[in-house]
Amino acid sequence: MSLVTQLTCVQCGAEYAEGAAMTCPRCGMDEGILDVQFDLERAARTLTRTALARRPPSHWRYLELLPVEAECCQAVATIGWTPLLEAPRLAEALGIGRLRLKDDGRSASGSFKDRASSVGVARALREGVKSIACASTGNAASSLAHCAAAAGLQANIFVSQIVPAGKLAQLLAYGARVFKIQGTYAQAYDLCTQACEHFGWYNRSAAINPYLMEGKKTGGLELAEQCADDPPDWVVCSVGDGCSIAGVQKGLAQMKAVGVVKWDARLLGVQAAGVAPIAEAFETGRLDRNGAGDTYADSINVPVPRNWRKAVNAVRNSGGAYVTTTDEQIMRAVLLTGRLTGIFAEPAAATAVAGIAVARAQGLLNKRSSVVALITGNGLKDIDGALRAVGQPHEIPPNLDQVVRIVEADTAAS
Numbered sequence: 001m002s003l004v005t006q007l008t009c010v011q012c013g014a015e016y017a018e019g020a021a022m023t024c025p026r027c028g029m030d031e032g033i034l035d036v037q038f039d040l041e042r043a044a045r046t047l048t049r050t051a052l053a054r055r056p057p058s059h060w061r062y063l064e065l066l067p068v069e070a071e072c073c074q075a076v077a078t079i080g081w082t083p084l085l086e087a088p089r090l091a092e093a094l095g096i097g098r099l100r101l102k103d104d105g106r107s108a109s110g111s112f113k114d115r116a117s118s119v120g121v122a123r124a125l126r127e128g129v130k131s132i133a134c135a136s137t138g139n140a141a142s143s144l145a146h147c148a149a150a151a152g153l154q155a156n157i158f159v160s161q162i163v164p165a166g167k168l169a170q171l172l173a174y175g176a177r178v179f180k181i182q183g184t185y186a187q188a189y190d191l192c193t194q195a196c197e198h199f200g201w202y203n204r205s206a207a208i209n210p211y212l213m214e215g216k217k218t219g220g221l222e223l224a225e226q227c228a229d230d231p232p233d234w235v236v237c238s239v240g241d242g243c244s245i246a247g248v249q250k251g252l253a254q255m256k257a258v259g260v261v262k263w264d265a266r267l268l269g270v271q272a273a274g275v276a277p278i279a280e281a282f283e284t285g286r287l288d289r290n291g292a293g294d295t296y297a298d299s300i301n302v303p304v305p306r307n308w309r310k311a312v313n314a315v316r317n318s319g320g321a322y323v324t325t326t327d328e329q330i331m332r333a334v335l336l337t338g339r340l341t342g343i344f345a346e347p348a349a350a351t352a353v354a355g356i357a358v359a360r361a362q363g364l365l366n367k368r369s370s371v372v373a374l375i376t377g378n379g380l381k382d383i384d385g386a387l388r389a390v391g392q393p394h395e396i397p398p399n400l401d402q403v404v405r406i407v408e409a410d411t412a413a414s
Helices: 040-046 059-065 088-094 114-127 139-151 165-173 185-199 212-226 243-257 277-284 308-318 327-341 347-362 383-390 400-413
Strands: 004-009 034-038 084-086 098-103 131-136 154-159 177-180 234-238 266-272 321-325 370-375
Touching (some): 034 212, 040 059, 088 098, 098 212, 114 243, 131 185, 139 165, 154 165, 165 177, 165 383, 234 347, 243 308, 266 277, 266 308, 321 327, 321 347, 347 370
Parallel strands (some): 098 370, 131 154, 234 370, 266 321
Antiparallel strands (some): 084 098
């Protein structure tokens, strides 16, 4: 049985019963984002280290803190429990004491967004609907298409013109009905909302659906459990809409609240300098809605984020900070992460690594800092973006002399 107690508006504090609203009617769709509240005292009775040790390795192991029932989870793909990997050479290159990478690029569809989509599909099954929809820059779409296909639901996906080919191929392979909008992501989002209202589709968009962040929260729940006796000083997340970093912070806080861990970690949010409305709102307390800016890291290319307030509150509550990083720094992070850890991160995921370098330069981190960074997506999601970062192969005739020349040049350069 779900332990959800109520929904609370992050803007005005109004409380609503579960299922009564998606957004706060008082504050409107743009500002009235709701947060799901749980009976943590009751959850603590059964969500213990001893109990967790006996549970299967998936995000459904945290059922007490999820807004779904067990029977609705069985039809959805198994997600989560991605590895936490030591990265000593990358830590040395970045000038920090220790770095661990939580690689959600190994998730079922290749991204962190699988966590949210699986919960969205479980909620749709709970409500008895047959179709589900979302607007996305790419990863949320492909994750939803995957989870919907596994559960036998029809996915309806609205994407903008900039969707990478790898993500588009996933959508079509999973059998989604794809609408590639001749316009911006904001226009795709608005059209998706209208279509959901017209056809009665379940709206997976994390920007307005409060239950989706509870899926992203499992990243924080897992991280807390994996680091239970070995906590980091900082947890670093790239930030687009703001839902992921807010979910991670909520997961960490709830694991402390129920007694699984006893520590806190500071959050570092990283945005691309070309599109950094949440980093700016962290400083000013308000969101710039002009929609300007751009970055080559498509998954965090969100000029008008709907979950900005949750993202600001999450980092502030942790005692953390925001930094911004250029596209050139992100490209370097793609290259460094691959070469020094063997993890192929898409540009938006490598943004977290780029942010560590910026934070070290600014003095937020030092040579003793222990850091966990979330790798939120696999590099195969955006091949064009990856190639811009890593360069091209040596094209040569079938001649050993050419191989020798290149090897000697590389050796001299190193």
